[in-house]
Amino acid sequence: EKYIGFHGAGGGGSMMSMDAVLKRGFKLANYCDTSGNPSASKVYRASKIILSQPDIRGYFASGSGVASQEQYHSARGMVKAFHEEKLSIPGVIRLGGNFEEKAVEILGNYLKDIPAKVEGYGRDDSPEFCAQRLEELIKENQSGYHEVKPVVDLVLPKNCYFFETLTGKLSIDHRKCTDCGTKGCIEACKAEILKLEDGKPVLSVSKEEAKKGKCTECLACEIFCTFHEQDAIFIHLPIPGLKEYRQKIVKK
Ligand code: SF4
Ligand code: SF4
Structure with a gap:
């Protein structure tokens, strides 16, 4: 089909x-x-x-x-x-x-x-x-059909800097930031809610404000860091029920 x-x-x-x-x-x-x-x-x-x-x-x-x-x-x-x-x-x-x-x-x-x-x-x-x-x-395309993959539980590195967003959680592994030449996540954030502190990005607004929507979940910081820098940012955006749903599909 x-x-x-x-x-x-x-x-x-x-x-x-x-x-x-x-x-x-x-x-x-x-x-x-x-x-x-x-x-x-x-x-x-x-x-x-x-x-x-x-x-x-x-x-x-x-x-x-x-x-x-x-x-x-x-x-x-x-x-x-x-x-x-x-x-x-x-x-x-x-x-x-x-x-x-x-x-x-x-x-x-x-x-x-x-x-x-x-x-x-x-x-x-x-x-x-x-x-x-x-x-x-x-x-x-030789591979034919899409292969549904199981949802893997998120394991954040210990002592990771994180804040909650409207619907998810943004984590930054500050240990990786010491090798960063550009600090480009700051410029990537057009909402201007990130600032540098001791060379590491942190919120320039309160955690409450970020959670209420100051972080627009635009993904720009994560994409910049993943593809141009040290892959230090991850934005976890849970989807209720997806893990269980995929488990059923994968078992078939
Ligand atoms: S771009 Fe990535 S590695 Fe560089 S300071 Fe920002 S989060 Fe850290
Ligand atoms: S997801 Fe967007 S608004 Fe939120 S911190 Fe990253 S760049 Fe800024």
Whole structure:
């Protein structure tokens, strides 16, 4: 069967996008929509749930193409999810709308090293073209179907600096920061809630303020540190029920 995971953004654009893949003989394993200016953490969770389906052969994200939301948030959410899942099925991600160039750049820069080929597109690339690319990539892909992986319990290093965010927890392993040349997490944080103290990043606002939403869960600090520095930051974004759900799938 030609099942794919579907990740839309906006009802009308999603309908056009679904039509485009259905015309190529694909079947949709799910319908998921992250429109309405989603945070990177929300898109991350959506991707993780879509990638809990065992029989999919590709990942298709495509919405209206003219979304007013800042598309780089969606790109960062998918980068984190695809890396954690070690994605081995191809993906075509059409993130048309505000800051789409930056979104496509993020996908291109940070998804080079995963097993699967993932291509990013913008508003000038039609859903039909993107569906065609997905079909071509699936034909080239040898690994076939997506393999659902068990959820591994989080073990933070001892004495890690951490704070809670609106829906998760951000940890920084300060021991790694001594080898850091750029301290780039500070600039990456556009919410300006990180500052350096003895060469290590800490909150410049109170832990309560971070938890109430000053940390926007944009994932920018984690992605910067993972790919450009010492891999010291991890943002844990739990998904209730996912561990148990995947256990059932993996056992089958
Ligand atoms: S970029 Fe990473 S390694 Fe460098 S100071 Fe920030 S958290 Fe530490
Ligand atoms: S600390 Fe700053 S860069 Fe990191 S997730 Fe929170 S808001 Fe984003």
